[in-house]
Amino acid sequence: MNGINGFLGTRASLMLDVVFLAMFAIVPLLSLSLYCVKRRLRYGLHKRLQLGMAAILLVAVSLFELDMRLFTDWRARAAGSPYYSADGWSLVWASLTVHLGFAVPTLVLWIAVIALAWRRFPTPPRPASHSETHRVLGWLAAIGMTMTAATGWLFYWLAFAA
Template identity: 45%
Template sequence: MEYGFLGYRSTFMLDFVVSALILIVPLLLFSLYSVKIKRNFALHKKLQILLGAVLLVAVAAFEVDVQIMHGGWENIVNQRETPLTPEQFNYVRNVLYVHLVFAVTTPLFWAATLFLALRRIPNPPAPCAHSSLHKKLGWISTIDITLTSLTGLYWYYTAFVSSV
């Protein structure tokens, strides 16, 4: 089994996505700062489109790596230097299920937020009738991606770093 670049027996793509999960929340906060404080709507739009595109590509590559190249997350986790007991494995699986609730809903909320914004917000971007709904969807998306990040990082920790 290979080692990811973070030094654990995971995969390059798992480590890449974990790194992305660490970076996404500060970048998202910067995007929110740019629109809420600086009122730079154009920068916010560019950052959100960029973050959405990068996450879409990263998640697609990650799924290909985990599902096709390695036959599923179980095969990767089972290559740990210290094997998990059945109870520990069940715990890791349950943590993954919690993570997946957020990981599945995040792209749906983000896509809806982006799609509606691109259709309803003027170009160049400025406050408009859609702004109220956009703010609500944006905050839901922000909370969802933050929970995706936190639960994903915790899953990686339980699956590869800790002795659970």
């Protein structure tokens, strides 16, 4: 096997397993953060949770990209899957395409939502003239992240667990 083997007992590499699990932390944290802002009006906690998630994702995704580019050939690890074909279109490739279709725009959106919120909300954070734009972009970013996680898990399962 190429790269370092993961710990979940599948064909995935260590960093694939780390990112797979990190997404299980992100989805509940995101729900908690939005609950804080909607029901309890705890804007400071919302801000800290969002920045915390962005930090986790930045580290995990950077290590993951390094691993994929330098150490791990995921195609070789997916070769044992009945849904993968080395020389043509397959369900694994289809799921990866859908996953990247969510992941790449969501990354750009998250950076934009944080940069705008950082500059346009007062400290400590509370509703301001930026609220309406932030609510629309924030919901798009949250839905994008949830879909990124769901499609990422599907790709992982098809490629490395099945």
